[in-house]
Amino acid sequence: MSESSLKEKTAKGLFWGGFSNGAQQLLNLAFGIVLGRLLDASDYGMVGMLTIFSAIASALQEGGFVSALTNRKEVCHKDYNAVFWFSMLCSIIIYILLFLAAPLIAGFYQTPELVPLSRFSFLGFVIASMSIAPRAYLFKNLKIKETTIISISSLGISGTVGILLAANGFAYWGMATQSITFVTVMTVLNFYFSRWKPKLEFDFRPIREMIGFSSKLIITNIFNIINNNLFSVLLGKFYSAREVGNFAQANKWNGMGHTLITGMINGIAQPVFTSVADDKARQLAIFRKLLRFTAFISFPAMLGLSLVSKELIVITVGAKWLPSAYILQLLCIWGAFIPIINLFSNLIISRGHSSVYMWNAICLSILQLTAVCAMYPYGLEWMLRIFVAINIGWLFVWFGFVRREINLRLYDMLKDLSPYLLLSAALVTGTHYATRPIENLYLGMIAKIILVAGLYAFILWRLQSVIFRESIEFLLKRKRA
Template identity: 50%
Template sequence: MPEPSLKQKAAKGIFWGGFSSGLQQLLSALFGIVIARLLDNTDYGMYGVLAIFIAIASTLQDSGFVTALVNKRNVTQEDYNAVFWCSLSIGTSIYIIFFFCAPFIADFFKAPELIWLSRYVFLGFLMSSTSVVHNAYFLRNLMIKQRAMAQLPALIISGTIGIIMAYNGMSYWGIATQNLAYIAVINLWYWYFSPWRPTFHIDFRPLKDIFGFSSKILITSIFQQINNNLVSTILGAFYTKAEVGNYTQSSKWNYMGYNAIEGMISSVAQPVLREVADDPGRQQNVFRKMLRFTSFLSFPAMFGLALIAKEFIIITITDKWLSCVPILQILCVWGAFMPVISLYSRLILSNGKPNIFMWNSILLCVLQLIIMLLAYPYGIHVMLILFVVLNIIWLGVWQYFIWQEIRLSLWNALKDTVPFAGIAATTMIATYYITIEINNIYLMLITKIGLAVAIYSLIMWFSKVTIFKESIKYLSGRSKK
């Protein structure tokens, strides 16, 4: 059997990445709906204030090794083995440090309950440190199907545990246990599907070749995690736990929305772009096609989520969460651009330029911190709007470096993104005014979704958009097979 072409491997990876991400977000939504009906915003707030510590610790544990292994031209057993034992050592050390720091965390947020809750939640650092290499192995070898087969049962089992505990009145302990169960199950499946196994010949010398790249990814990832969790931390310091809970709930739905698209693209973007890194012309063509595909999906999906936010929140998790609606709508605008930003950063990394990735992310994080500290007295909505505007403007900085790497002009980048954003926005505005007189909330939700999909698809069809027709053709081909 002939070796599949890069295009075939990329298409297969995107298909399985999309199938996995879509199904995961659907299951996460179903479990999230049930749990949100059982808990309140204070419960989510208790877990939400720990998000930044979880994110930073997870990043330290990864240490940029996954990205470095995916990007390395030739990877040996010694490389994998050194990363495994290093990750395990870091995970163990982080847990010990955070265990003794728990009282200080509780004092900062003025919540004594956080002492044992944080110590319990942080067990995830130990558990997930054992699967860093397996995750890198799957991504490097485009084993997207195997990753999906590991992630889905983990989601089902952990979601079921979370619901049972929430139903029995265990509040935020149920959310924490759900997260730990997910890590435990996915680790077991990663080990089952991956052919790689560690040895007890511990030698850290191969890390010298990896650390130059991975250290910059580590620093960048820490700042990105601070950036992504900055809002919940500032809210936890200056606002009530209920307000933190409202933001956490809104952020969760926004994340599930854009992560379904980002997960589909990011699972193949870096390894595929790395394959063509020696040919800038070909790399530009591959990147532009990915950019059009990302824009084609991301803008209608996230603008659509903003359109139906009110009906969705009331129907699924009841009107006790109604205050989440404006927050979710603001975040959805940011979420529409997130897969595009992620794709830009993947190209920078695939070309072996972690310095650009690092300093770009650090500067953005610092600017966001300044803006949010200045804006928080004016309320969460103003703070979030400024947060979103800055992130969208910063896409221009990414564009400058993309132009340096592959000579993709701003005009061509705009041609690949703006039409999809404009059509998606026009579709949602038209749908809003067409359905504005509908009084039944269920009919409103169904009509909005159906009408928006129909209008967007018809515009794509009559405009003869190539990426739309190629997607239909590919899916039709798979269904015939």
Template identity: 45%
Template structure:
């Protein structure tokens, strides 16, 4: 069984990595195209209403995906109950938000948000049809099928968005892109899932799960508020142009940390749930996942910060230059987000959804309070505070995980800090070696190549086990 679980984990990481790599590469290509075709104000319009659709989406899902995964043997009746609950809840929420659209527009002093909001909010109605099928794929380690559906969805939606942007549809292109992505994802989930709903509607299994899932729901809402707190406040206190500049930086930052986070999330909770009866093996698995995540996250995010200015100017032109400085700040906390995701997966796998909520909610309270105090000092100050608070909260998560499974601070630092320090040292050395280069194209590629080679050399010299295991697995897959 241990060997089977190990194989499942390795394959899940591989396909999760493939899924996120392809999605982020496609996102990179089309992000450049859209960044050149659209203005900061276009991005700002979408950024201001993203939080509302995300909260509605969380309410529609109600944490049932995590609840189904936490069940040892979920039945067809469980999946069917969750499916019909989601469809009912999403339809209700869309009607509520449809009539709330004028209030949203008033908050941002932007009347054009009324029709845009009503259009964008259709995405969570489409998504409600995929929650249960995706939960089935996730629970059963069907990472390869999830990868296929994710790639098809991101490619098709990106093409639609780029075509509409080229035709001059502005922020409507971004809105349509998100709708197409959710719609295609839902269709593919139905296609690949071996489970399909029946017309027998019984909410009782969903209600039995609600005690656990409602806390996941509350936490997801808090998380979305945390992630979008700057979009909300910048949209209210500053202009759509300023909001768009910040959102562009956040989008590129999220592309990087989602590459790692999505890969690990593909397997983390199912693996930790399977091992929760054996705390020693569970902690061992958590530590190995933590080392693997740190091995990738720190060089990727800090490396992107190293080339942020050159990348932004060359890829989406100098009109987005204000985003580059903000991006260089955001990647610092972005490197810790996949680690937080792992720690929170352990909390969820132990059934501690209440603790999961309170840790996340307290972060939101601190962030909102700080942002309200600091907005008179400008966007840069707000971003710096946002980064620092998120780094501090990494250790808050660790504190509670330590109390639950005995993951000591020394063990945590031993698993993460060598990679963080190695990546930081490599980026500093690369910056010094390339500081005399003035040509932006040469500077960009020189920094990428030198940083990759230096980091690989450091890992080889230090005989890092994770590196050798990754190399062995890749060659095994080729054979």
């Protein structure tokens, strides 16, 4: 693929990825506001207690095959077909096991209501398993526009269902049904847009060829899930459903923020890196440009979200959720680095080193679990601080492996990241003190957003930032088109 063609595909992928994730987060915002006012923390806590089990089960049945298929040079129908039937078989087996384990899960949390709720909620990943093969086809072929339509449609329909059920008194059952509706609609649309259909053939030879690569991704994803849901498990075990709910509310807003950026990058990073895997110099140049773009977006967005956390929580879902505002402030600092760390891991995967990705995740999870358990007697605040510090520090571990692969220098990494990090941190800190006299929540939030966004854009324009200029030029080009 020529450089101009790859650049155009990358730019279009980022545009559609940004549009998709932006629209999804706006819908999430709207649905989250309504559900936050209809439900209370204990309802969120009920669903939050099951998140880790559903996520691990989903990782097991997905099997890392989306990435494995993307990394293959030549892919034919029998490869997708093998993944389809293998994923279906695994998901059915896992569901049966979790169905039988439901009383044990409820006993762990000492919440009997979790038995029927878990058995219903876990149906979601059985349905989702059917979409893995067509989703891999869309992802490998950079069908970002189609993926955008699928995501927005699924979210819109499922969100409407969740609100209707919550408004009619179904409480946490409404949230569980919302999740089932989401994966069902997404599965149907993945088949529709990919035009791919399975055949009644059971040839698992392609699975044996991919399992060495994909199995490491499975283990990695499980440890990532444990790491990301560590607090929900600990709080669910030692505290009430309300504390779990407050954390889940804060984590939801943090997730909406960094997912907007991560999703945009994920849509193109691995396919683009894989397409130039034979040219390290070109791959390094592309990686550094994506690194600057990610930092340009992530730092002001996530640190800005931390700045307005109190106003955002109270205005959108009400003062009853105020305890989650401080949790959100800390999580957003971690969230600012998630898209950057994700970019590093995509590079490692594109180089075929799923084992490096796996051991990184395992070591990080063990360190996190040890540190958080050690800090448990000192309260949630210190647990979160250590959690955030370790995750940010782990960026330098990722850097070590990327340096080995494409000769990325530490000086170059810091040069690409530090201007956007330092500028964002300075603007957020200055705005925090400048707006302290404003007592009205609405005026305070608006003033903070305008000051940070306006000054950030103005300073980058005056400094003639290349990333800023190219982003504006591309958006203007799309507008004219």
